[in-house]
Amino acid sequence: MRPYTLRQLETFLAVAQETSVSRAAERLHVTQPAVSMQLRQLEQALGSPLLEPSGRGIALTGAGTELREYAQRVVFQLTELDNVMAERRGASRGRIELAIVTTAKYFVPMLLVRFRKKFPKIEIGLRVHNREAILQLLARNEVDLIMMGRVPDEIECIAAPFATNPLGIVSAADHPLSRRRNIDLRALKDQQFVVREIGSGTRLAMERVFAKHRIKPRIIMEIPSNETIKQAVMAGMGLSFLSLRTARQEIAAGHLVLLDIKGLPLIRHWYITRLKTKRVSPAAAEFERFLLEEGGALVDAWS
Ligand code: PGA
Numbered sequence: 163m164r165p166y167t168l169r170q171l172e173t174f175l176a177v178a179q180e181t182s183v184s185r186a187a188e189r190l191h192v193t194q195p196a197v198s199m200q201l202r203q204l205e206q207a208l209g210s211p212l213l214e215p216s217g218r219g220i221a222l223t224g225a226g227t228e229l230r231e232y233a234q235r236v237v238f239q240l241t242e243l244d245n246v247m248a249e250r251r252g253a254s255r256g257r258i259e260l261a262i263v264t265t266a267k268y269f270v271p272m273l274l275v276r277f278r279k280k281f282p283k284i285e286i287g288l289r290v291h292n293r294e295a296i297l298q299l300l301a302r303n304e305v306d307l308i309m310m311g312r313v314p315d316e317i318e319c320i321a322a323p324f325a326t327n328p329l330g331i332v333s334a335a336d337h338p339l340s341r342r343r344n345i346d347l348r349a350l351k352d353q354q355f356v357v358r359e360i361g362s363g364t365r366l367a368m369e370r371v372f373a374k375h376r377i378k379p380r381i382i383m384e385i386p387s388n389e390t391i392k393q394a395v396m397a398g399m400g401l402s403f404l405s406l407r408t409a410r411q412e413i414a415a416g417h418l419v420l421l422d423i424k425g426l427p428l429i430r431h432w433y434i435t436r437l438k439t440k441r442v443s444p445a446a447a448e449f450e451r452f453l454l455e456e457g458g459a460l461v462d463a464w465s
Contacts, residue, residue: 166207168240171233173200174212178230179304181219189287238303245443255283256445261299262309263363264292265388265405266432269325269465270309276460277452284445292386294361300437306446308435311363311405318438322450323431324457328406329367330427332418334398340419347375347423354400355379359386368403371428392418407465432461 176186177197187194205212212226222230248256262270267290274286289299293312299305301317313321331350333340339353357379358365372379382400385391388408395402396417406427412418420427434453436442442450 166204170200170204172237173197174204174229175233175237177201177213178222178226181221183220242441245441249444254281256443257285257287258307258443258446258449259287259305260307260309261289261291261296261305263296263311264290265311265364265408266309268408269461272464273453273457273460276456277449280452281448284448292359292361293363293366303437303440306436306440306443307449310433310435311367311430313433313435319435320438321433321435322454323433324453325432325461326458327430327432328427329364329403329430330406331401331403331421331423332395332409332413333401333421334396335416335419337419339421343422345421345423347425348377350379350401351377353380354382356383356385356391356394356400356402357381358391359384362386364403364405367428367430371403407461410465
């Protein structure tokens with residue numbers, strides 16, 4: 163018998179992915195001392211330190227990096243085994259690892275509630291990051307499905323649109339442009355913009371729209387959070403280009419105004435996406451089917 167366990171390997175992988183014992187503990191729903199103990203036992207069993215402090219976080223040692231390679235393959239194989247066995251039992255149980263871009267968090271919890279009403283035995287692990295971080299998870303094969311606003315060109319995947327994603331420019335309610343009609347995008351060239359961070363899908367969409375009209379927006383602040391951007395715009399910091407799915411309530415309440423700009427809102431789509439080589443579990447296939455059949459209408463009614 164090996165002197166280490168699968169649980170220790172999975173704990174180690176979670177710490178390596180999160181680069182933090184506390185975040186790994188949160189993700190695994192266990193206490194921090196439980197994670198530390200698993201790591202200590204694994205290090206003792208393998209006879210090498212696996213992690214070391216680095217800045218404010220932790221980093222993998224050489225042995226840790228090597229172990230991660232193998233542990234990922236082991237866990238991947240076992241996930242496949244779970245899927246094959248789940249297939250034999252039927253699709254109504256299993257676990258889906260889902261990663262979504264930050265902008266999708268305005269409607270995904272609602273979709274998960276609706277889905278779990280139909281399939282209460284399917285568990286879902288949810289991760290929320292910006293587009294770039296989600297693509298890394300996908301490339302490392304750490305998730306079953308991802309949800310984002312544009313199909314990646316750099317990774318071979320299968321993507322299906324399930325809902326629309328309108329993007330537009332919002333201002334504070336008392337902004338002089340808020341009452342103007344049919345504004346030309348070029349008229350915004352001297353306006354101040356609060357924008358999402360590089361690596362965000364929203365930022366990418368904004369840059370494409372501005373580049374198409376040969377305008378360089380005056381960016382006065384970059385903020386990696388839709389929530390904080392909305393507060394900044396409401397407080398009068400400037401305009402922002404956002405997915406309208408993130409701002410429905412503020413627009414309905416009159417705290418934000420969707421500017422009436424020619425050619426906007428831009429209508430893009432939300433895609434459910436997976437690696438082309440991924441073997442789809444029955445649970446993941448059920449979730450994809452649910453999104454394609456019901457997702458669009460549910461999202462429209464919600465956000
Ligand atoms: P973001 O993604 O949250 O990274 O801006 C939005 C998108 O993919 O369209």
